[in-house]
Amino acid sequence: MxxxxxxxxxxxxxxxxxxxxxxxxxxxxxxxxxxxxxxxxxxxxxxxxxxxxxxxxxxxxxxxxxxxxxLGAMVRSINSDGTLRFTSVGGFTMQSIEGSYCTIHTRDGKEYTGTILANSPSVHTFDDARTLERKEANMHIRIDEIVKKDEDVKALGIETGDYVSFDPKFSYTESGFIKSRxxxxxxxxxxxxxxxxxxxxxxxxxxxxxxxxxxxxxxxxxxxxxxxxxxxxxxxxxxxxxxxxxxxxxxxxxxxxxxxxxxxxxxxxxxxxxxxxxxxxxxxxxxxxxxxxxxxxxxxxxxxxxxxxxxxxxxxxxxxxxxxxxxxxxxxxxxxxxxx
The missing domain is CATH 3.40.630.10 (Zn peptidases)
Known part of the structure; x- marks a missing residue:
């Protein structure tokens, strides 16, 4: 090679x-x-x-x-509906990660997938879906587990301070470009x-x-x-x-x-x-x-x-x-x- x-x-x-x-x-x-x-x-x-x-x-x-x-994030807190608030690790815009898939890494070695979303994530149901300012306070992580309240999330072992990594979406094109986070x-x-x-x-x-x-x-x-x-x-x-x-x-x-x-x-x-x-x-x-x-x-x-x-x-x-x-x-x- x-x-x-x-x-x-x-x-x-x-x-x-x-x-x-x-x-x-x-x-x-x-x-x-x-x-x-x-x-x-x-x-x-x-x-x-x-x-x-x-x-x-x-x-x-x-x-x-x-x-x-x-770049990445950490769990800041667990919301009452079972979603996560997060804090940034490194400098990036919220627009650059909105809609991204992610993984939550617990301190006892478990991993859970999720998606990073704005708090008004759908134009069908939120009047401010297009205008809501993209900042940490207006964002959350939706976990791919059956969770309906904060106690369900805690039962998974997810805690404040757990790391969150962003899926890279790596691609190498025939024309020689490398695309990825x-x-x-x-x-x-x-x-x-x-x-x-x-x-x-x-x-x-x-x-x-x-x-x-x-x-x-x-x-x-x-x-x-x-x-x-x-x-x-x-x-x-x-x-x-x-x-x-x-x-x-x-x-x-x-x-x-x-x-x-x-x-x-x-x-x-x-x-x-x-x-x-x-x-x-x-x-x-x-x-x-x-x-x-x-x-x-x-x-x-x-x-x-x-x-x-x-x-x-x-x-x-x-x-x-x-x-x-x-x-x-x-x-x-x-x-x-x-x-x-």
């Missing part, structure tokens, strides 16, 4: 493993198994994130990251595993030691707040946001010059642009004013690093996302140019 097809297949597996921020242990275990299959050793940090160790030719150590945690950032996790696959199968050693962090709290802002002290440069592999006044596309790798945290390291960002030019990649330089990354968390955590951010272009981020396999290839090739 060629590496891009491996990446796409891996993304499909990953997005179907529920992993809202703080509930990513199964996805972390999957990535750990893949990395070890390629011959690399791994450790878990105290937050449950994964660190993959890649020996290099010289003593200096650089860091790469992608995050396996996704959670491409932010499981697409990049797939790309990093593709990099490990190529280094292993081609017996290539990077110039510098690499510590790859697969973080599990990025969507809530502190995935990479603490890094190993020996890391000098830290490159987040996340996503390229697409929209008005932006240069990226679903086919290119985006190089972020500045996001909501501020400018990324000038020298490192310039080096990445030069690599993209030398390799004749389809790339874009962009500024993301409503965006933060694992490097943002590392900066706020006081880490002494140079930081930069790249990622394949993702359309409709934090919604029903889409990218193309050529963007995955461009991101992979930029990474190879950086580390090898």
């Amino acid at each position: 060629n590496t891009v097809e491996y990446i796409v297949e891996t993304i499909g597996k990953l997005v179907n493993i529920p992993s809202p921020s703080g509930f990513a242990h199964k996805a972390i275990a999957f990535v750990k198994e893949e990395a070890e299959r390629f011959g690399f050793t791994c450790d878990l940090n105290q937050k449950g994130g994964l660190i993959i160790h890649v020996p290099g030719k010289v003593e200096e150590t650089i860091g790469l990251s992608a995050h396996v945690d996704t 959670h491409l932010d950032d499981k697409a990049s996790v797939g790309v990093l595993l593709g990099l490990l696959k190529d280094m292993s199968e081609e017996n290539k050693t990077p110039e510098k030691n690499i510590e790859i962090l697969i973080s599990n709290y990025e969507e809530v802002g502190f995935g990479a707040s603490y890094l190993p002290a020996n890391i000098t440069e830290f490159l987040a592999v996340d996503m390229g946001a697409l929209g008005d006044d932006l240069n990226g596309t679903e086919y290119a790798v985006s190089i972020c010059a500045k996001d909501s945290t501020g400018p990324y390291d000038y020298e490192l960002t310039t080096r990445l642009v030069q690599i993209a030019k030398e390799k004749k990649l389809d790339y874009a330089i962009d500024i993301f004013p409503h965006y933060g990354s694992d490097v943002s968390a590392a900066y706020h955590g006081g880490n002494n690093i140079k930081g930069a951010l790249i990622g394949q272009g993702i359309h409709a981020s934090h919604g029903m996302e889409r990218t193309h396999k050529t963007a995955l290839k461009n991101t992979l090739e930029l990474l190879k140019g950086y580390v090898l």
Whole structure:
């Protein structure tokens, strides 16, 4: 299997493993198994994130990251009619999840399916079905169990604080598009595993030691707040946001010059642009004013690093996302140019 097809297949597996921020242990275990299959050793940090160790030719150590945690929700309370109120995990609009199927994960390991709905879910019976503001207070989860009151729900073992994951609806089209929730950032996790696959199968050693962090709290802002002290440069592999006044596309790798945290390291960002030019990649330089990354968390955590951010272009981020396999290839090739 060629590496891009491996990446796409891996993304499909990953997005179907529920992993809202703080509930990513199964996805972390999957990535750990893949990395070890390629011959690399791994450790878990105290937050449950994964660190993959890649020996290099010289003593200096650089860091790469992608995050396996996704958007999701938690049960906030149980309504008297047996529906659930929920609270968001990560930043998204209620419109982007209305009508979505979901799964409730209890703390004793049970799972129940449901649907996320507005409190006025039908135009046939509610005058404000079209106009009701979509916000948490006006939304609920309908559970696919015979429940008529809150006591019925509690009898299932569902409690406040149980995680809720959103069904991804993964699809890989004949034209090369990958459509799914959670491409932010499981697409990049797939790309990093593709990099490990190529280094292993081609017996290539990077110039510098690499510590790859697969973080599990990025969507809530502190995935990479603490890094190993020996890391000098830290490159987040996340996503390229697409929209008005932006240069990226679903086919290119985006190089972020500045996001909501501020400018990324000038020298490192310039080096990445030069690599993209030398390799004749389809790339874009962009500024993301409503965006933060694992490097943002590392900066706020006081880490002494140079930081930069790249990622394949993702359309409709934090919604029903889409990218193309050529963007995955461009991101992979930029990474190879950086580390090898």
